[in-house]
Each structure stands twice: as C-alpha cells, then as structure tokens.
Amino acid sequence: MNFEVKMLKTDVLIIGGGTAGCFAAVTIAEKAPNVSVLIAEKANIKRSGCLAAGVNALNAYITEGETPETYLQYVKEDYENIVREDLVYTMALRLNEVTKKIEDMGLVILKDSNGKYLARGKRNIKINGENIKPILAKAVESKKNIRVLNHVNIIDYIVKGSKVIGAHGFSINSNVFYIIIAKAVICATGGAAGLYRPNNPGFSRHKMWYPPFNVGSGYAMGIRAGCEMTSYEVRFIALRCKDTLAPTGTIAQEVKAEFINSKGEYYEKRYGRPTTYNRVFSTVEEMKAGRGPCYLKTVGISKEDEQRLIKAYLHMAPSQTLKWIDSGRGPSVENVEIEGSEPYIVGGHSASGYWVDTKRQTTLKGLFAAGDVVGGCPHKYVTGCFAEAEIAANSALKYIKDKEFETIDISSIEQKLNEVQRFFTNTSPLYTTEELEEAMQKVMDVYAGGISTGYAYNLKGLQVAKERIDELFTLAQRLRAEDTYQLMKIYELIDRLYVCKVLLHHLEARKETRWRAFQEFVDYPYKDDENFLKYVNSRFENGQVKIIFRSLVKKDEVYEHKD
Numbered sequence: 007m008n009f010e011v012k013m014l015k016t017d018v019l020i021i022g023g024g025t026a027g028c029f030a031a032v033t034i035a036e037k038a039p040n041v042s043v044l045i046a047e048k049a050n051i052k053r054s055g056c057l058a059a060g061v062n063a064l065n066a067y068i069t070e071g072e073t074p075e076t077y078l079q080y081v082k083e084d085y086e087n088i089v090r091e092d093l094v095y096t097m098a099l100r101l102n103e104v105t106k107k108i109e110d111m112g113l114v115i116l117k118d119s120n121g122k123y124l125a126r127g128k129r130n131i132k133i134n135g136e137n138i139k140p141i142l143a144k145a146v147e148s149k150k151n152i153r154v155l156n157h158v159n160i161i162d163y164i165v166k167g168s169k170v171i172g173a174h175g176f177s178i179n180s181n182v183f184y185i186i187i188a189k190a191v192i193c194a195t196g197g198a199a200g201l202y203r204p205n206n207p208g209f210s211r212h213k214m215w216y217p218p219f220n221v222g223s224g225y226a227m228g229i230r231a232g233c234e235m236t237s238y239e240v241r242f243i244a245l246r247c248k249d250t251l252a253p254t255g256t257i258a259q260e261v262k263a264e265f266i267n268s269k270g271e272y273y274e275k276r277y278g279r280p281t282t283y284n285r286v287f288s289t290v291e292e293m294k295a296g297r298g299p300c301y302l303k304t305v306g307i308s309k310e311d312e313q314r315l316i317k318a319y320l321h322m323a324p325s326q327t328l329k330w331i332d333s334g335r336g337p338s339v340e341n342v343e344i345e346g347s348e349p350y351i352v353g354g355h356s357a358s359g360y361w362v363d364t365k366r367q368t369t370l371k372g373l374f375a376a377g378d379v380v381g382g383c384p385h386k387y388v389t390g391c392f393a394e395a396e397i398a399a400n401s402a403l404k405y406i407k408d409k410e411f412e413t414i415d416i417s418s419i420e421q422k423l424n425e426v427q428r429f430f431t432n433t434s435p436l437y438t439t440e441e442l443e444e445a446m447q448k449v450m451d452v453y454a455g456g457i458s459t460g461y462a463y464n465l466k467g468l469q470v471a472k473e474r475i476d477e478l479f480t481l482a483q484r485l486r487a488e489d490t491y492q493l494m495k496i497y498e499l500i501d502r503l504y505v506c507k508v509l510l511h512h513l514e515a516r517k518e519t520r521w522r523a524f525q526e527f528v529d530y531p532y533k534d535d536e537n538f539l540k541y542v543n544s545r546f547e548n549g550q551v552k553i554i555f556r557s558l559v560k561k562d563e564v565y566e567h568k569d
C-alpha cells in the first residue's frame with residue numbers, strides 16, 4: 007500500500023465524533039469562533055458511537071427535589087465509594103444546563119401539561135431520541151470553524167516529551183495517512199467492547215450491548231503513550247433482555263416490573279442493596295442455584311402499558327419490539343427473560359478510564375478527555391458526557407492560549423508509517439485477525455471472569471490469561487492486511503489486547519471483592535475497606551503495567567496531577 011501522507015494543523019484536535027466529541031467541538035466553536043477544531047471520526051458523525059441508534063431517555067438529570075449533591079450521593083452508594091467525587095460533582099452541576107442546550111439544538115424532550123420535563127424515576131427524563139445523533143452532527147456542521155474528517159481511524163498520539171502534540175491516523179476508505187498537529191487534543195473515543203466472548207458469539211458476535219466499533223482505541227493510545235489509567239477492574243456488565251440485548255431499565259421503570267426467577271419468586275432483595283452490580287449478581291446467583299431463567303415480571307400489565315413499551319423500544323432497541331410483534335406474545339402475556347452481557351470497560355457507566363484532573367486533563371500535557379473514555383465518574387450517560395465535554399473543551403481553550411504549534415520529529419513519522427506499512431507486507435500470517443479476536447475473547451471469558459464463569463475469576467486464571475494475551479500480541483504482529491479496512495481491524499485487535507493487558511493487572515491488584523459480578527475475585531471474596539478504599543491506577547512503562555494506588559478524591563477538592 008502506498009500511502010499519500012497528509013499533514014494537517016488545527017488548534018484543537020478531537021478524536022472521536024460521538025456524544026462527547028461533537029459536544030466539545032460545538033462548545034469550542036461557540037466560545038471561540040476563531041479557534042480551529044478538527045474532529046477525526048472512524049465512522050460518520052451522523053450515526054456513530056453509542057447514540058447511533060438513538061436513546062429514549064436522558065439518564066442523568068437533576069429533577070425537582072434532587073440536587074447535584076444527591077446525585078453524587080447516589081453515584082457513591084452505587085459504586086461503593088470508589089468514585090472521583092470532584093469529577094462526579096462538577097459533572098452533576100452542569101447536567102441541567104447541557105440538557106437545555108441539546109433541547110435548543112432540536113432534541114424533543116417530553117413535557118407534562120405544565121411544561122415540565124416528564125421524569126422517569128429520580129434522575130431520568132424522557133425524550134424522543136431516535137435522532138439525537140443527527141441533531142448533534144447538524145450542530146457541528148453549522149459551525150464554520152469545525153472541520154470533520156469522517157472514516158479516519160486514529161491509531162496513536164504524537165508525543166513530544168510529556169506533551170501530546172497531535173495524532174496519527176489513516177483513512178478507512180482511501181490510502182491517505184494523516185499526521186495531525188494540534189495545540190491541544192481531546193480524546194472522546196468511548197469505551198471498549200469486544201474484549202470478552204459475547205452472549206452471541208460467532209456470526210452474531212457484533213450484536214452486543216455496547217457499539218462493537220468502540221474498541222477502546224482511546225484507552226490503548228493513552229496506555230501506549232504512558233498516561234495514567236484508573237479503575238479498569240470496575241468492569242461494567244449490562245443486565246439486558248435475553249437475545250435482543252435491549253435495556254431492561256425502561257421496562258423496570260415504565261411499568262415497575264420486578265425481577266422473578268423461574269419459580270416466580272422475587273429475588274432482588276435477597277442480595278442486599280439494589281445497586282447496579284447487585285442486579286446482575288443476583289440474577290447470576292439465581293441461575294447458578296438452578297432457579298433460572300430469570301425474568302422481569304410483566305405479565306398482567308395493561309394493554310396501554312404494553313403499547314407504551316412497544317413504542318419506547320422501537321425508538322431505541324427495535325429488535326425487542328420486533329421480537330414481541332413477531333412472536334405475537336407481548337410483555338402483557340409473557341414475562342421478559344433477562345441475562346447479563348459480557349463485561350465491558352466503559353467509564354460512562356462504571357469507573358474505568360483515563361485518570362484526569364478536575365479540569366479533565368490527562369497525565370500528559372495537552373491531552374484532555376471526555377465521556378466514556380474517562381474514569382472515576384460513573385453514571386455519566388449522555389448528559390454527563392456533554393457536561394464533561396464542556397469542561398474538557400473549556401480547559402483545552404485555556405491551555406492553547408498563547409501556544410504555538412510544536413515542531414514534529416520527521417523520523418518518528420517515518421517510524422509510524424513503517425509500522426503501519428508492515429501489515430501490508432507481512433507474508434506468512436499464521437491466523438486471521440478474526441481468529442485472533444475470537445481467541446482473545448475466549449481467553450478473557452474463561453480466565454478473566456466472563457459469562458462462562460458467572461463473571462468470577464481467580465489468581466491462577468488471571469496469570470494464564472496474561473500469558474495468553476502476550477502470545478496474542480506476538481501473533482498479531484504477523485497479521486496481514488489487504489486494504490485499509492483490514493488494517494483498521496488489525497489495529498482494533500491490537501488496541502483491545504492493550505486494554506485486556508491493563509485490565510488483567512487491575513483485576514489482580516484489587517485483592518478484595520467490592521462490586522459483585524463486576525469484580526468477583528474468588529481468592530478474595532469479601533470487601534476490604536481497610537486496605538482497598540482507594541483507586542487502583544496504572545501506567546504502562548517499558549512494556550510493563552505498573553500499578554499505583556491512590557487515595558480517594560473528595561467533592562470540593564481541585565485535583566491536580568503532581569507525581
């Protein structure tokens with residue numbers, strides 16, 4: 007492959023044009039119309055990332071009677087106190103303001119007869135959100151100082167000393183290699199799916215809860231560049247409708263459906279507080295005890311409620327609606343069977359990701375992060391990603407003031423190009439990318455707490471997994487690409503392997519069990535507040551994952567990176 011090399015310059019580079027990326031770009035464009043912004047997106051910003059298919063609620067909103075303080079309290083309780091209070095609180099302070107902003111962009115938020123947003127529970131508001139991503143994309147396109155590069159896969163940062171000064175990437179549908187120089191970079195590439203063997207392996211393996219195209223590239227780039235990462239061991243497992251993997255929360259909240267086992271027993275309360283992780287754990291335990299399958303009890307709901315559910319799922323998970331319609335058995339006559347997904351690394355739901363300061367700067371200067379890629383701040387969801395994007399955008403704007411473009415070392419570009427070219431010239435690959443991907447997912451499933459072990463893992467298994475993942479790294483270097491699409495698949499695999507490697511070290515380092523199912527360490531089955539009321543962080547140094555323990559950061563602290 008002969009690449010055409012293009013060098014671009016922009017004041018701010020945003021990697022990933024999803025929820026946070028688009029919102030950050032619009033924030034900068036509105037505040038500083040003379041600042042140039044470039045979004046590099048591997049898909050097309052009109053329908054990329056988590057919002058591609060739409061959502062039907064904004065899950066993070068401060069409703070009447072609630073406050074940013076109560077939101078923080080809820081997040082702390084749900085995640086057993088291992089959250090960055092400064093991040094959650096500064097996010098919560100902005101939730102309602104960013105909601106107004108997306109409404110002004112054109113999102114329909116449902117209201118009651120008094121004009122108040124229709125709440126679903128304490129923190130959710132209902133929307134007509136099928137078109138939320140095209141709305142965001144339109145807002146981006148309306149700004150003259152934002153340039154969008156769709157179908158460009160970013161593979162690594164350009165680092166000078168301890169500063170990020172741009173990124174490398176390639177076009178997925180032409181032979182262009184990009185060198186993008188920027189005064190500041192915002193990473194907004196979302197979380198990591200496809201690390202573990204999914205519920206539907208083989209032909210249907212891309213049918214998963216999280217977008218299969220979010221492979222953790224932002225994490226991997228940060229890991230390779232030596233950024234500090236946090237809380238990878240706080241994996242996220244989604245409790246979903248069986249087979250369709252549609253959300254269960256909508257059913258639970260809309261018609262107050264409760265969990266029952268095959269004997270019709272309500273089991274949730276047997277397992278302690280109804281936290282996000284406990285709902286998954288209790289369902290797994292019921293299955294293990296032979297009382298599965300488990301269900302959301304919907305039989306007996308009214309026909310009106312049934313219609314509401316059918317409509318709600320049509321907006322966000324049409325496969326569930328099709329299942330009801332196709333089988334002729336809607337939720338009023340048949341309970342909805344549920345199951346846990348495979349584990350993901352996703353900072354917007356749980357706590358894994360970049361270790362950032364309160365301003366959302368990572369441990370490398372000039373590199374900011376927002377959205378699911380940022381750790382320490384669970385229950386962010388759409389509006390939390392917007393809030394974080396706003397903070398990162400404001401911080402990046404401050405950072406670039408009076409900054410000039412850095413010069414770039416040509417030999418480092420040549421080195422990167424050679425690394426990429428090698429995948430076109432490799433002659434004897436032992437396996438295909440797909441085969442190695444399956445092997446990685448099986449290793450993680452069997453030895454690192456996937457679905458097949460009920461999410462539990464032990465020390466011995468983690469050690470085996472580490473060895474196997476290292477072997478896969480070696481095999482991946484021999485892969486061959488025929489075109490840039492296949493090249494992207496190779497990089498996706500390599501990025502996932504980096505995330506797996508760091509994840510395995512985090513799982514090993516937290517020698518307790520704090521979030522059942524999410525982090526279920528068989529050798530250390532109890533919560534250990536005395537030793538583990540702290541963050542497990544890591545940095546990749548000289549090919550090794552170095553674990554760092556850090557003390558908890560409180561609500562009113564302004565956290566700055568010092569060491």
Ligand SMILES: Cc1cc2nc3c(=O)[nH]c(=O)nc-3n(C[C@H](O)[C@H](O)[C@H](O)COP(=O)(O)OP(=O)(O)OC[C@H]3O[C@@H](n4cnc5c(N)ncnc54)[C@H](O)[C@@H]3O)c2cc1C
Nearest residue numbers: 022024025026048054055056065160196354377378387388
């Ligand atoms: C199925 C599902 C349902 C959800 N439902 C709700 C809901 O109802 N309400 C709610 O509030 N929240 C919901 N959430 C959560 C919410 O959607 C996410 O937290 C949020 O959208 C994440 O935003 P993000 O910007 O971090 O990631 P994304 O929006 O996924 O953006 C990441 C972007 O980065 C791009 N990218 C990735 N790698 C690269 C690369 N190497 N180079 C260039 N680009 C790259 C991706 O293509 C993508 O466009 C849901 C999430 C999921 C997965």
